Amino acid sequence: MLIYLDNAATTKPCERAVEAATNALTNAFGNPSSRHFAGLDADMLVIKARDTIANALSCREDEVFFTSGATESNNTAIMSACENRLKRLPRVVTTTVEHPSVKSCFDKLEKMGAEVVRVAPDENGEITAKMLFDAVDEKTCLISAMLVNNETGYILPIEKAFAMIKRKYPNCITHCDAVQGFMKIPVKPGKLSADLLSLSGHKIYAPKGTGVLYKSKDVHITPFMLGGGQEKGFRSGTENVPAIAGMGAAVELLSKTISERFEKAKELKEYLLNSIAQIEGTFVNSKDSSSPYVVSISMPNYKSETLLNYLSDRGICVSSGSACSKGKKSSVLQEFGITPERTDSTLRISFSNETSKQEIDELCKTLKNAHDELCTIINIKK
Numbered sequence: 174m175l176i177y178l179d180n181a182a183t184t185k186p187c188e189r190a191v192e193a194a195t196n197a198l199t200n201a202f203g204n205p206s207s208r209h210f211a212g213l214d215a216d217m218l219v220i221k222a223r224d225t226i227a228n229a230l231s232c233r234e235d236e237v238f239f240t241s242g243a244t245e246s247n248n249t250a251i252m253s254a255c256e257n258r259l260k261r262l263p264r265v266v267t268t269t270v271e272h273p274s275v276k277s278c279f280d281k282l283e284k285m286g287a288e289v290v291r292v293a294p295d296e297n298g299e300i301t302a303k304m305l306f307d308a309v310d311e312k313t314c315l316i317s318a319m320l321v322n323n324e325t326g327y328i329l330p331i332e333k334a335f336a337m338i339k340r341k342y343p344n345c346i347t348h349c350d351a352v353q354g355f356m357k358i359p360v361k362p363g364k365l366s367a368d369l370l371s372l373s374g375h376k377i378y379a380p381k382g383t384g385v386l387y388k389s390k391d392v393h394i395t396p397f398m399l400g401g402g403q404e405k406g407f408r409s410g411t412e413n414v415p416a417i418a419g420m421g422a423a424v425e426l427l428s429k430t431i432s433e434r435f436e437k438a439k440e441l442k443e444y445l446l447n448s449i450a451q452i453e454g455t456f457v458n459s460k461d462s463s464s465p466y467v468v469s470i471s472m473p474n475y476k477s478e479t480l481l482n483y484l485s486d487r488g489i490c491v492s493s494g495s496a497c498s499k500g501k502k503s504s505v506l507q508e509f510g511i512t513p514e515r516t517d518s519t520l521r522i523s524f525s526n527e528t529s530k531q532e533i534d535e536l537c538k539t540l541k542n543a544h545d546e547l548c549t550i551i552n553i554k555k
């Protein structure tokens with residue numbers, strides 16, 4: 174039995190993505206930069222995927238750049254946007270709940286002398302558009318804020334915040350890490366007033382090792398990867414054609430069903446919350462208004478790892494936080510106002526398009542068994 178409920182960490186590639194990637198590996202293995210027919214066949218697949226993704230984002234094809242994943246997209250967006258601007262505009266703004274691939278860039282910028290403003294959630298665990306807007310001033314070169322938090326599903330008010338910022342500070346570059354929102358809620362960089370936007374393939378049923386950086390045609394940033402001049406000179410390195418073809422195929426399939434899948438995820442979240450409420454001593458960390466695809470819960474009597482291993486031994490995969498933290502404590506939950514006791518005992522449950530109520534029943538039954546068995550071992554009064 175495998176019950177996979179860790180889809181915010183990665184997803185199982187869908188059949189269409191596997192077919193497209195296999196086709197690229199077997200029938201179009203040429204280098205897309207080669208001008209013979211084998212190269213052109215590979216190039217056609219990249220062109221098709223770019224076209225599909227541009228359509229899904231409602232942007233131009235020459236605004237879509239393939240990368241090795243969202244980590245690279247985030248690094249490129251942030252470091253390259255600042256490269257030639259920091260001297261004139263020394264301030265940069267982000268939030269305290271970003272993914273490490275964003276957070277680490279701001280830590281580095283700070284060491285390089287930038288004035289870094291990190292907006293933290295308020296006492297209600299909210300980051301409002303006004304809080305983001307107020308952090309920006311006329312000396313700010315960049316704001317980077319995520320659309321959906323990967324640990325709690327919290328949705329940040331990017332559309333409103335970036336619109337306000339762009340109106341008052343048109344020189345401030347806006348970057349959004351939209352990894353956990355793409356193909357789950359509508360993500361259109363134009364509507365979000367995002368100059369730069371990062372996406373990852375493996376969170377949307379495509380192979381690992383590919384992602385996208387959307388870059389508005391009106392914004393110039395220096396390339397990060399230098400070399401053979403692929404991706405119109407913006408991102409050198411031979412394209413990962415199988416993964417790109419897979420990502421295009423996945424987006425083609427998913428972009429037609431965003432709202433119906435969202436409704437299904439909402440129903441699953443409600444079902445999970447009702448079942449979790451029956452298990453003694455559980456807390457829900459995610460808000461009602463959070464993305465229904467990610468639910469963070471805590472069972473404060475037990476360490477996350479204990480529960481994670483108990484579930485894993487019984488064929489159920491969840492996460493103790495974000496996969497990227499690899500057991501290291503994440504500060505993000507505490508930033509959202511969740512107590513240390515609760516953060517130490519967190520489980521993140523994240524749904525795919527295939528998740529069923531029966532799987533949620535099995536998860537909750539196993540969590541209840543865990544509580545019944547473990548509480549006698551560690552002597553908790555039931």
Ligand code: PMP
Nearest residue numbers: 242243244272323350352353373
């Ligand atoms: N940003 C967010 C919000 C993520 O959840 C992740 C993946 N954990 C990333 C960035 C990094 O994506 P990738 O694995 O494609 O580098």
